[in-house]
Amino acid sequence: MTDLAVPVTTRKDWASDQDVRWCPGCGDYSILAAMQLLLPDLGVRRENTVFVSGIGCAARFPYYMNTYGMHSIHGRAPAIATGLAVSRPDLDIFVVSGDGDALSIGGNHLIHALRRNVNITILLFNNQIYGLTKGQYSPTSEVGKVTKSTPFGSLDTPFNPVSLALGAEASFVARTHDMDRKHMQEMFRRAHEHKGAALVEVYQNCNVFNDGAFDQVTGRATREEMLIPLEHGKPIRFGAEGHKGVVMNDQGQLSIVEVEGVGEDALVIHDERRADPGLAFALSRLALGPHEPTPMGVFRAVERPDYGSQMDAQLLEASSRKGPGDLAALLSSGTTWTV
Amino acid sequence: MTSTTESPSGTGRIVKTVDRVVIRFAGDSGDGMQVTGDRFTNESAIFGNDLSTLPNFPAEIRAPAGTLAGVSAFQVHISDHDILTPGDAPNVLVAMNPAALRANVGDLPAGGSIVLNSDAFDERALEKAGYSSDPRRDGSLSSFKVYEVPMTSLTLEACKPTGAKPRDAERSKNFFALGLLSWLYHRPIDVTIGWIVERYGKSPVVVEANTLAFKAGYHFGETAELFDFSYEIAPAEHEKGTYTNITGNTALAWGLVAAAQLSSVPLFLGSYPITPASDILHELSKHKNFGVRTLQAEDEIAGIGAALGAAFGGALGVTTTSGPGIDLKSETVGLAVSLELPLLIVDIQRGGPSTGLPTKTEQSDLLHVMFGRHGEAPVPVVAAKTPSHCFEAAIEAARIALKYRTPVYLLSDGYLANGSEPWRIPAVEELPKISVDFAPARPEGADGKAEPFRPYERDRETLARSWAVPGTPGLEHRIGGLEKQDVTGEVSYDPENHERMVHLRAAKVAGIAKDIPLVEVDDPEGGARVLLLGWGSTYGAIRAAALRVRAGGRQVAQAHLVHLNPFPANLGEVLTSYERVVVPEANLGQLTKLVRADFLVDARPLTKVQGTPFRVAEIEQAVLEALAELEAPSGGEDS
Ligand code: SF4
Numbered sequence: 017m018t019d020l021a022v023p024v025t026t027r028k029d030w031a032s033d034q035d036v037r038w039c040p041g042c043g044d045y046s047i048l049a050a051m052q053l054l055l056p057d058l059g060v061r062r063e064n065t066v067f068v069s070g071i072g073c074a075a076r077f078p079y080y081m082n083t084y085g086m087h088s089i090h091g092r093a094p095a096i097a098t099g100l101a102v103s104r105p106d107l108d109i110f111v112v113s114g115d116g117d118a119l120s121i122g123g124n125h126l127i128h129a130l131r132r133n134v135n136i137t138i139l140l141f142n143n144q145i146y147g148l149t150k151g152q153y154s155p156t157s158e159v160g161k162v163t164k165s166t167p168f169g170s171l172d173t174p175f176n177p178v179s180l181a182l183g184a185e186a187s188f189v190a191r192t193h194d195m196d197r198k199h200m201q202e203m204f205r206r207a208h209e210h211k212g213a214a215l216v217e218v219y220q221n222c223n224v225f226n227d228g229a230f231d232q233v234t235g236r237a238t239r240e241e242m243l244i245p246l247e248h249g250k251p252i253r254f255g256a257e258g259h260k261g262v263v264m265n266d267q268g269q270l271s272i273v274e275v276e277g278v279g280e281d282a283l284v285i286h287d288e289r290r291a292d293p294g295l296a297f298a299l300s301r302l303a304l305g306p307h308e309p310t311p312m313g314v315f316r317a318v319e320r321p322d323y324g325s326q327m328d329a330q331l332l333e334a335s336s337r338k339g340p341g342d343l344a345a346l347l348s349s350g351t352t353w354t355v
Numbered sequence: 356m357t358s359t360t361e362s363p364s365g366t367g368r369i370v371k372t373v374d375r376v377v378i379r380f381a382g383d384s385g386d387g388m389q390v391t392g393d394r395f396t397n398e399s400a401i402f403g404n405d406l407s408t409l410p411n412f413p414a415e416i417r418a419p420a421g422t423l424a425g426v427s428a429f430q431v432h433i434s435d436h437d438i439l440t441p442g443d444a445p446n447v448l449v450a451m452n453p454a455a456l457r458a459n460v461g462d463l464p465a466g467g468s469i470v471l472n473s474d475a476f477d478e479r480a481l482e483k484a485g486y487s488s489d490p491r492r493d494g495s496l497s498s499f500k501v502y503e504v505p506m507t508s509l510t511l512e513a514c515k516p517t518g519a520k521p522r523d524a525e526r527s528k529n530f531f532a533l534g535l536l537s538w539l540y541h542r543p544i545d546v547t548i549g550w551i552v553e554r555y556g557k558s559p560v561v562v563e564a565n566t567l568a569f570k571a572g573y574h575f576g577e578t579a580e581l582f583d584f585s586y587e588i589a590p591a592e593h594e595k596g597t598y599t600n601i602t603g604n605t606a607l608a609w610g611l612v613a614a615a616q617l618s619s620v621p622l623f624l625g626s627y628p629i630t631p632a633s634d635i636l637h638e639l640s641k642h643k644n645f646g647v648r649t650l651q652a653e654d655e656i657a658g659i660g661a662a663l664g665a666a667f668g669g670a671l672g673v674t675t676t677s678g679p680g681i682d683l684k685s686e687t688v689g690l691a692v693s694l695e696l697p698l699l700i701v702d703i704q705r706g707g708p709s710t711g712l713p714t715k716t717e718q719s720d721l722l723h724v725m726f727g728r729h730g731e732a733p734v735p736v737v738a739a740k741t742p743s744h745c746f747e748a749a750i751e752a753a754r755i756a757l758k759y760r761t762p763v764y765l766l767s768d769g770y771l772a773n774g775s776e777p778w779r780i781p782a783v784e785e786l787p788k789i790s791v792d793f794a795p796a797r798p799e800g801a802d803g804k805a806e807p808f809r810p811y812e813r814d815r816e817t818l819a820r821s822w823a824v825p826g827t828p829g830l831e832h833r834i835g836g837l838e839k840q841d842v843t844g845e846v847s848y849d850p851e852n853h854e855r856m857v858h859l860r861a862a863k864v865a866g867i868a869k870d871i872p873l874v875e876v877d878d879p880e881g882g883a884r885v886l887l888l889g890w891g892s893t894y895g896a897i898r899a900a901a902l903r904v905r906a907g908g909r910q911v912a913q914a915h916l917v918h919l920n921p922f923p924a925n926l927g928e929v930l931t932s933y934e935r936v937v938v939p940e941a942n943l944g945q946l947t948k949l950v951r952a953d954f955l956v957d958a959r960p961l962t963k964v965q966g967t968p969f970r971v972a973e974i975e976q977a978v979l980e981a982l983a984e985l986e987a988p989s990g991g992e993d994s
Contacts, residue, residue: 092656
């Protein structure tokens with residue numbers, strides 16, 4: 017909005033004066049801290065930053081940010097953010113959502129925001145449970161999940177948020193987790209820099225209703241053998257000294273092997289910029305759940321014109337072709353006669 | 356056709372002068388009857404007649420050809436004087452096939468004329484339409500004047516020079532019918548020929564075929580000795596000015612563009628296609644050079660969500676829909692009530708419940724938009740009364756939304772949306788100015804901090820909170836659907852604060868009554884005992900009925916509401932000064948319920964839910980009955 021340099025800020029400037037009310041020990045705290053610590057480095061202004069959320073534990077996020085914010089209604093944040101982003105291309109807009117909010121009641125809005133490539137950054141806190149309503153299974157809960165609403169175990173197959181986003185034509189999809197601030201910040205930074213819709217799935221621990229759901233992948237003790245870091249242009253390796261790697265067979269299926277057995281040259285080189293989302297999708301299917309080695313990082317980051325810029329271009333073109341709107345001319349644009 | 360004078364024309368044929376005529380064009384939904392009616396209307400408008408139209412088409416895009424379900428019709432009423440309705444019944448029925456005849460002939464009064472396409476009356480077509488014998492031969496049309504014209508074969512003959520295949524050429528037969536009627540009523544023909552070139556310019560064969568068919572129809576009228584008369588209807592006297600013929604949906608779309616221009620707030624439309632509202636989305640999508648942004652959303656909910664998001668960012672957020680969409684949007688309307696942001700929800704009502712009658716008109720969403728939200732969630736309601744009034748109503752609804760930072764419902768319906776009338780184009784300077792103040796940036800104090808911003812501080816007069824849009828330094832704030840602390844806007848679960856906020860929101864909406872015109876009563880002699888009260892699209896029929904009652908030597912008062920929430924400040928006083936209030940409405944008595952509840956008056960509904968507008972005679976009858984009841988010896992009502 018102005019030419020002045022962006023003022024230097026610290027975490028304090030980005031934190032609102034509201035008491036944070038998540039349960040003690042909730043993973044949301046570390047995500048909030050990562051974001052508040054990152055924003056001073058992003059070169060953005062507080063007044064141009066907006067957090068929009070729906071309903072759920074994650075949706076309280078905007079209240080804790082000293083920016084513009086809207087805590088809206090269940091599932092609708094991507095739709096509301098779409099209208100805001102399209103009419104105000106000058107703003108930095110974040111949508112904060114959860115697995116119930118984004119994938120159950122708001123599933124339709126999420127996929128359409130992604131396919132339109134609206135210039136927003138969507139943070140999807142996935143804790144595989146409904147927290148705010150006190151512990152029902154969610155659309156990312158594993159089959160057989162025993163909760164208050166499923167005493168005999170849940171029957172529905174879960175969504176894989178990364179696969180879903182890729183299927184919805186997302187131009188940027190990443191995954192991170194609440195136990196690694198640096199990685200979260202890197203993913204948030206990349207998502208923010210991306211022009212268009214960016215989705216970051218954040219594995220988030222709900223220590224009250226689903227404690228330890230991601231421990232095998234994110235816990236410090238097991239992480240090395242369970243978390244597959246994705247780095248663009250590099251062979252996909254993990255485990256102590258990278259002894260494991262990912263290979264692709266001639267059917268395009270990925271599997272995990274001992275590097276020793278195949279040699280490094282046989283490993284898949286990660287390419288987040290590939291136009292074809294096949295590799296990203298295959299990577300998203302590598303683990304059936306957070307109890308198997310799971311890729312973390314940017315799955316896909318491709319350039320595609322964003323919705324708002326295209327609409328702006330249409331507006332500009334219309335003005336240059338027809339001239340700026342003239343109300344009197346519009347009202348007389350039909351067949352007219354004079355009495 | 357009430358009064359006629361006759362004079363011989365140059366061709367030896369008699370020209371009758373009539374003061375008005377109602378013509379209904381009816382055919383298969385693929386026959387182009389809407390185009391035909393629309394063109395006849397335009398010719399008449401340019402000729403200077405007053406007019407009113409009523410399109411009537413099936414919900415199916417292509418119902419089986421030749422069946423009753425597939426009949427599409429367009430009625431136009433033209434006159435040499437001010438008229439208010441598309442006419443109770445047609446004087447002339449143009450029937451392109453047996454189904455069109457069968458579906459419409461019941462509305463034609465004895466003595467009316469039928470012009471039919473005799474080529475379409477073969478055995479198969481008669482059977483499809485459900486005729487067991489040919490109505491032309493079995494005497495069932497004996498009370499009408501029937502003109503049989505072989506329109507299909509004459510069209511094919513006329514189009515021969517184009518080389519078009521018969522199947523294609525046949526499609527021009529609606530222009531033959533239009534040409535014939537244009538001759539019969541002395542319409543100017545160059546308007547239509549110009550329009551054909553403009554509309555079908557991309558396909559020279561179609562331009563040629565339609566033009567040839569149109570001229571053939573016109574010349575057929577002139578040369579065939581079928582018609583003994585042709586008719587003249589003199590131009591009506593209109594206030595000086597430049598006019599255009601406009602439908603309700605176009606007027607509404609232009610009203611939205613105007614409101615954005617008048618307020619200097621950019622227009623954003625979030626909408627999902629739905630009959631009969633889609634034309635507003637189509638129209639607004641054309642006007643990107645006005646800075647209008649339109650988003651065809653993934654669903655009704657996203658349409659209003661995006662509009663609300665845009666409003667948060669400082670736009671005039673609008674969503675357009677019909678009843679089924681209102682069901683889905685209610686949740687977001689509630690959020691907008693809580694956020695206290697401007698938002699316009701346009702409901703082009705249609706027959707319900709559920710999918711109901713998508714292409715037919717009804718006024719049955721009034722109570723829904725008044726009360727269809729959980730919690731105490733008051734929303735102002737504005738209703739358009741004629742097709743061209745949709746323009747003004749849109750500006751007024753936007754004015755209220757912007758000034759009071761509130762969602763506003765704007766009601767129209769299928770009849771207004773697709774109906775049209777001549778409209779005197781207002782000068783831009785005549786339109787009301789809408790001033791909008793955004794909250795200004797707050798400078799930082801000595802400590803480097805801005806004063807804390809209080810998003811729910813209110814204007815004393817309007818009780819509106821400030822509109823603080825992202826991008827403004829010092830106004831960073833969070834709002835949401837949770838109850839807010841008065842003034843600070845922080846989340847609050849305090850019971851007393853909640854009660855205060857509920858009352859504040861209600862008082863804000865109720866206070867708009869000070870800012871809207873009083874309801875005007877038309878009671879020329881001042882002695883009427885019965886008041887006709889209406890809202891929305893019943894205006895024309897109610898007004899015409901009142902004039903007819905008075906022409907019959909009786910008194911009746913008439914008033915029409917544009918603002919339904921809040922009501923005009925004097926409404927209670929007006930209603931209580933009549934012994935009986937009769938409320939014609941295309942529902943089961945929704946406004947009646949509201950005025951009875953608010954003012955304890957003896958209001959009685961006159962209801963009609965047939966998907967078609969009221970006939971003037973129906974309302975006239977209701978008034979006469981009410982008068983008779985009041986005049987009956989006392990005690991008559993209790994017996
Ligand atoms: S319920 Fe779970 S997700 Fe919600 S705040 Fe508590 S720990 Fe966090």
